[in-house]
Amino acid sequence: MAVRFAGHSHAANIKHRKDRVDAKRSESFSRARSLIVAAAKVGGIDPKANAVLQNAISHAKSINMPKDKIQAALQTAEKSGSSGNQATFELKGIDGFCMMIECMTDNKSRTLATIRKIVKSAELEIVQPGTVAYAFKKVAKLIYKSNGQSSDDFLEEALIAGATEYKIENDNCILEVEPSTLSEAKGNLEESGISGVIPQTEITPVAGYIQLDADTFNRYKKVTGELGIEPEIFNVIHNADFEED
Numbered sequence: 001m002a003v004r005f006a007g008h009s010h011a012a013n014i015k016h017r018k019d020r021v022d023a024k025r026s027e028s029f030s031r032a033r034s035l036i037v038a039a040a041k042v043g044g045i046d047p048k049a050n051a052v053l054q055n056a057i058s059h060a061k062s063i064n065m066p067k068d069k070i071q072a073a074l075q076t077a078e079k080s081g082s083s084g085n086q087a088t089f090e091l092k093g094i095d096g097f098c099m100m101i102e103c104m105t106d107n108k109s110r111t112l113a114t115i116r117k118i119v120k121s122a123e124l125e126i127v128q129p130g131t132v133a134y135a136f137k138k139v140a141k142l143i144y145k146s147n148g149q150s151s152d153d154f155l156e157e158a159l160i161a162g163a164t165e166y167k168i169e170n171d172n173c174i175l176e177v178e179p180s181t182l183s184e185a186k187g188n189l190e191e192s193g194i195s196g197v198i199p200q201t202e203i204t205p206v207a208g209y210i211q212l213d214a215d216t217f218n219r220y221k222k223v224t225g226e227l228g229i230e231p232e233i234f235n236v237i238h239n240a241d242f243e244e245d
Contacts, residue, residue, distance in 0.1 A: 040077030
């Protein structure tokens, strides 16, 4: 008797995984582009005179965004010029969920109305400034390619930079330093002979990322994705672990 095996073929599974990776990369590039455009509109297109833009470009490079896409984002910002002011909105959900939304808008009331409409289905509450900001901190990192150095050599590099945390991930050396010492730490590494050092700052939850039940997870993740594609929103920061197995 013939035996039949149910399920997708190996090739189909590979294609499915590749499609997911490609979609995630496209989403990351889109977010990086938005960060560059927003930063350039606010502080100008010269990274040397605009620390926020410099960080946005560094982030784009760290996710391997092509140079031509970075340049295209800068050209978009230059052509459109300044188009508003920065605004940050804070939100609270259940089970300790917190969110901060960074925008650039010429009409804060309109942007707030858009956010209210999006988050209504997830029952997220827009709260007063400072209500959830305490739950996040600024983290500064220096990222450069690993050259196969020993653990002792890597520890020495961490000491040179004055790093508070250090690790190797995906062939990248990642050193976490105090935000106020980022520029100095980068210079110290370069003086020691390390090249290609990318500085980066990000905002992360102080107490780490929280786990949510399945229903809340799906609602909050959907809303976060919808916020992320709004043209006036250039950063959505939260404290939930949205990584799926």
